[in-house]
Amino acid sequence: EVQLVESGGGLVQPGRSLRLSCAASGFTFSSYWMHWVRQAPGKGLVWVSLIKTDGVSTNYADSVKGRFTISRDNAKNTLYLQMNSLRVEDTAVYYCARENIAVIPAVDLWGRGTLVTVSS
Amino acid sequence: SYELTQPPSVSVSPGQTATITCSGDRLGDRFACWYQQMPGQSPVLVIYQDTKRPSGIPERFSGSNSGNTATLTISGTQAVDEADYYCQAWDSQDVVFGGGTKLTVL
Numbered sequence: 001e002v003q004l005v006e007s008g009g010g011l012v013q014p015g016r017s018l019r020l021s022c023a024a025s026g027f028t029f030s031s032y033w034m035h036w037v038r039q040a041p042g043k044g045l046v047w048v049s050l051i052k053t054d055g056v057s058t059n060y061a062d063s064v065k066g067r068f069t070i071s072r073d074n075a076k077n078t079l080y081l082q083m084n085s086l087r088v089e090d091t092a093v094y095y096c097a098r099e100n101i102a103v104i105p106a107v108d109l110w111g112r113g114t115l116v117t118v119s120s
Numbered sequence: 121s122y123e124l125t126q127p128p129s130v131s132v133s134p135g136q137t138a139t140i141t142c143s144g145d146r147l148g149d150r151f152a153c154w155y156q157q158m159p160g161q162s163p164v165l166v167i168y169q170d171t172k173r174p175s176g177i178p179e180r181f182s183g184s185n186s187g188n189t190a191t192l193t194i195s196g197t198q199a200v201d202e203a204d205y206y207c208q209a210w211d212s213q214d215v216v217f218g219g220g221t222k223l224t225v226l
Contacts, residue, residue, distance in 0.1 A: 035215065037215075037217075044204075044206065044217060044218075044219050044220040045155070045157075045163065045206050045208075045217045045220065046217060047214065047215035047216065047217060050213070050214075050215065059213045059214055061214065062121070095162060095163075104165070104168050104169075104172075104174060105151065105168065105169060106153040106165050106168035106169070106208070107153075107155070107163075107165060107208075108165050108168075108174060110162040110163050110164075111162065112162055113162060
């Protein structure tokens with residue numbers, strides 16, 4: 001089955017760190033660009049970060065630049081998001097998403113999300 | 121930074137046509153796509169490259185993009201189409217989402 005499964009969310013205090021993981025299965029993970037997208041409770045979708053197939057080319061939203069790091073392990077079919085210096089406003093469901101740039105230039109596969117709550 | 125603006129809500133009667141707009145500076149010069157998100161669910165792609173439907177998306181979903189506005193049209197709207205809809209485009213190497221539109225079918 002083609003799917004993305006996020007993990008690593010939870011309750012964390014402001015200023016602390018958390019690492020999210022996203023396990024991909026059912027497709028050739030190394031061939032796709034990957035995103036992290038978040039959604040605060042009751043709010044809209046907000047793009048967080050992108051990593052291309054080479055694992056070196058990355059982009060970040062201004063709100064997380066310098067605090068979050070996206071990475072991937074193509075051998076393990078896994079995407080990561082290292083989140084440092086977390087803030088209350090980082091509270092959200094974090095979705096892992098696949099960009100099918102070669103066929104359908106859009107996000108054509110989403111995970112179910114993992115909830116990150118930043119609170120003291 | 122680039123911004124995409126959507127109306128917060130749109131209402132439509134069953135069987136009628138729903139139109140959801142997405143506005144951005146010269147948006148027609150970029151490709152737009154649309155996602156549907158049911159309550160408690162992950163988003164689903166319904167339109168990409170302005171007008172194309174992924175496999176499995178009903179024909180009643182269509183899109184257009186010209187000038188400063190992209191439009192998602194749902195013809196013969198059904199109760200099952202009640203959801204939040206988000207437009208999305210690229211700004212250089214960054215992804216931008218619209219604020220979302222809640223479609224109510226009543």
